Amino acid sequence: MAITSANQLELLQTAEAVAREKMIDPDLVIQAMEDSLARAAKSRYGADMDIRVAIDRKTGRASFTRVRTVVEDDAVENYHAQLTVKQAKDYLKDPQIGDEITDEVPPVDLGRIAAQSAKQVILQKVREAERDRQYDEFRDRKGTIINGAVKREEYGNVIVDIGRGEGILRRNEKIGREAYRIGDRIRCYIKDVRREVRGPQVFLSRTDPQFMAELFKMEVPEIYDGIIEIKAVARDPGSRAKIAVISYDNSIDPVGACVGMRGSRVQAVVNELQGEKIDIIPWNQDHATFLVNALQPAQVSKVVFDEDGGKIEVVVPDEQLSLAIGRRGQNVRLASQLTALDIDILTEAEESQRRQAEFAARTALFMETLDVDEMMAQLLVAEGFTNLEEVAYVEQDELLSIDGFDEGTAEELQARARDYLEEQAKKALEAARAMGVEESLIEFEGLTPQMLEALGKDGIRTLEDFATCADWELAGGWTTENGQRKKDEGILEKFDMSLEEAQTLVMTARVMLGWVDPTAAMPAEEEEAGESETSDDEEEAGA
Known part of the structure; x- marks a missing residue:
């Protein structure tokens, strides 16, 4: 041709x-x-x-x-x-x-x-x-809802005709009790689009939390217009869900807008999700208030927040415990996902028992270490003293404010506390030296004898050993494995060392050893302050 x-x-x-x-x-x-x-x-x-x-x-x-x-x-x-x-x-x-x-x-x-x-x-x-062309088209539509028709089913996965291509709805992305026949119309969320050897693959989902968020965006004009924002979504697909919303217009109630007249808006979403029950919760910047809302319909008596651990303890009345936890832990699990916090639920009786146990333990500590009677030890605990350091180094006026404490009593208590602490420090230092902890680490500023003993037990005996540590190894931290938060115990965590303090100590050790340039280790605030001082000096010189 x-x-x-x-x-x-x-x-x-x-x-x-x-x-x-x-x-x-x-x-x-x-x-x-x-x-x-x-x-x-x-x-x-x-x-x-x-x-x-x-x-x-x-x-x-x-x-x-x-x-x-x-x-x-x-x-x-x-x-x-x-x-x-x-x-x-x-x-x-x-x-x-x-x-x-x-x-x-x-x-x-x-x-x-x-x-x-x-x-x-x-x-x-x-x-x-x-x-x-297909990849570019569907990549731009990632994170949106698409309508399609069921084409066929392969090994539990549903192949959906989405117009200019095919999407795959995997078995684990389907709502549990849903069943499809060829030709059925279906609405899905485009979760991911990937290039593969056989062409672009469009992965669909009906269980993704963002699928619910997009459905609300379609049903609630205020969300589409940006007046109301969906801050968080947690789902147990096909069973129950919680969604947190906030309104940027004081005249609009975010919960009422999402529910709609006689529940018309939320009912449309519920019908699409096969009857999934939806709790619409007002979002609040305060963690405790937000959590109280998230645990509805259970009533909360008290909330104790641990910022360092990212954990929160919730105290509920005894009769509200099962309601707060929910069937198979569903309510507390969804509240935890919604707030991104680990939640421990206690009844008032359990919390009372724990408080009593803590009170008794601290009372015994003061009786043993300060050689005082039970009444005086209880007075110290009742005033909020939790350890010997607080008694030893607190302003004397705080001790004098306790009923029955005169100046002589306060001085004697502080002297006994300091003597005991010094004795414990001496023993800890001797134990650290016995384990081979070198003077370079003992003389390093910022570590107490008890900390040196704990480091020695963990095999950290030189300044070089200390400088190789990560901040989380010293202060502890949290890691997430398979969606579950896991606590990493730190060597010095029991001494209330924060990650920032651990990072500063490790960096100081590295600078002392010459591993790190001192200017590179300078915090950003100090650098900015140094630059501003330099510029001020230059201006004065110019003047």
């Missing part, structure tokens, strides 16, 4: 038809034709030649050219596609390295095999262009 004037326009018509059918750019089809014709020409003139084909976008005329590139004398590897500067002077007046010399060659007569090969190249290029 020669490319003659009779079928030149037919090339353009074919490209237009294919582009229209596959919904891609016609120029991509023409480029595929050019590549296929160039490959066929190479098989005719020689694979070593650089043959290029250009199809005129108006007339359809295909021009075949041979291209040779000018290279250095010792860089010639392919004499059919390259030539030296000296050889190029026969074609160009002043040839330079990188110049290209083109010669038009006669059009090829495509045989049956060459025509079939050209067809395969065109089909492959068109298929790639179609995949790219």
